[in-house]
Amino acid sequence: xxxxxxxxxxxxxxxxxxxxIECRSLDFQATTMFWYRQFPKxxxxxxxxxxEGSKATYEQGVEKDKFLINHASLTLSTLTVxxxxxxxxxxxxxxxxxxxxxxxxxPLHFGNGTRLTVx
Amino acid sequence: xxxxxxxxxxxxxxxxxxxxxxxxxxxxxxxxxxxxxWETAKSPEALFVMTLNGDEKKKGRISATLNTKEGYSYLYIxxxxxxxxxxxxxxxxxxxxxxKLTFGKGxxxxxxx
Numbered sequence: 001x002x003x004x005x006x007x008x009x010x011x012x013x014x015x016x017x018x019x020x021i022e023c024r025s026l027d028f029q030a031t032t033m034f035w036y037r038q039f040p041k042x043x044x045x046x047x048x049x050x051x052e053g054s055k056a057t058y059e060q061g062v063e064k065d066k067f068l069i070n071h072a073s074l075t076l077s078t079l080t081v082x083x084x085x086x087x088x089x090x091x092x093x094x095x096x097x098x099x100x101x102x103x104x105x106x107p108l109h110f111g112n113g114t115r116l117t118v119x
Numbered sequence: 120x121x122x123x124x125x126x127x128x129x130x131x132x133x134x135x136x137x138x139x140x141x142x143x144x145x146x147x148x149x150x151x152x153x154x155x156x157w158e159t160a161k162s163p164e165a166l167f168v169m170t171l172n173g174d175e176k177k178k179g180r181i182s183a184t185l186n187t188k189e190g191y192s193y194l195y196i197x198x199x200x201x202x203x204x205x206x207x208x209x210x211x212x213x214x215x216x217x218x219k220l221t222f223g224k225g226x227x228x229x230x231x232x
Contacts, residue, residue: 004162032218043123044208044222093162097218107153107165108220 002028004096006111013084013118021079021114023094029074030096034108035067038091047092050077084118091115123211125223132199133231139195140226142209146190151212153220154183154194158205166194166207199230 003026013019023033032051036044048064050056050071058064066088068080077096081088093113097106124143132138144152151170155163167176172187180197196203206227210220 006162034218034220036222041224043224044210046219046221049217049219095163107155107168108163109165110155110162112160112162 002109004030004094004109004111006094006114008114009112010115011117013116015085015118016083018080018082019084019116021081021092021094021116023077023079023096023111025075025096025109028096028109030077030109031074033071033077033094033096035069035077035079036093036095038093038113044093047079081116084116086118089116089118123209123221123223125207125209125226127226128224129227129229131229131231134199134201136199136230137195137197138199138228139193140207140228142192142194142223144190144192144209144211144221145213146188148213148215149187149190149211150214152185152187152192153208153210153212154192155208155210156205157208157225163208194226196228199228201230201232204228204230 005024007022035047037047038044046059047062048056048058048069050069052071052074056069071077095108095110126141153168154166157163167183169185174185176183182195185192206225208225210222212220
């Protein structure tokens with residue numbers, strides 16, 4: 001149980017274009033989803049937290065107009081990298097916790113991640 | 120310690136060896152410590168969520184201990200198998216953080232058959 005599906009697994013796009021990454025909870029309702037980014041040899045860094053039906057909360061230094069997050073339903077959150085540049089090339093991964101995970105001692109359920117390369 | 124630090128960065132062991140690695144985290148304002156196993160091309164899988172000082176959890180051949188006063192957790196793998204090869208991540212959750220986990224860089228374990 002608690003499967004999170006993330007698509008695409010990898011994407012190559014040209015500088016200036018936008019890329020959308022989807023994150024779906026397949027067998028539970030994800031009230032909160034988290035988007036992380038990981039650069040080579042670095043740790044997972046939280047970009048933003050999204051709650052279903054409300055605006056995402058972005059971490060300091062993450063441009064909300066560049067990284068658009070939509071969490072329109074309890075099973076789907078999307079991250080759109082707008083006007084992508086080579087420095088946005090990174091590994092992006094989503095995670096979710098469901099209604100049962102309202103206590104802070106429940107684990108996160110992760111997608112497989114998306115490798116974005118901007119040329 | 121201000122960040123989450125894991126050591127070693129990587130290690131190689133032979134099949135059948137037992138091994139352990141460390142996660143250090145800020146000891147003030149502690150709420151929980153998570154351990155995840157992350158195999159290549161897969162999603163991180165939760166191993167343990169630990170909250171109490173002195174806590175000890177076990178899942179098969181893997182176990183973990185927690186010392187919140189000094190800010191460290193150990194992960195032990197007994198009788199390592201090639202399928203244990205993965206990156207092991209720990210993440211610290213401070214109190215009042217609204218579930219903002221801070222991750223370490225991970226320990227990459229390779230078990231040679």
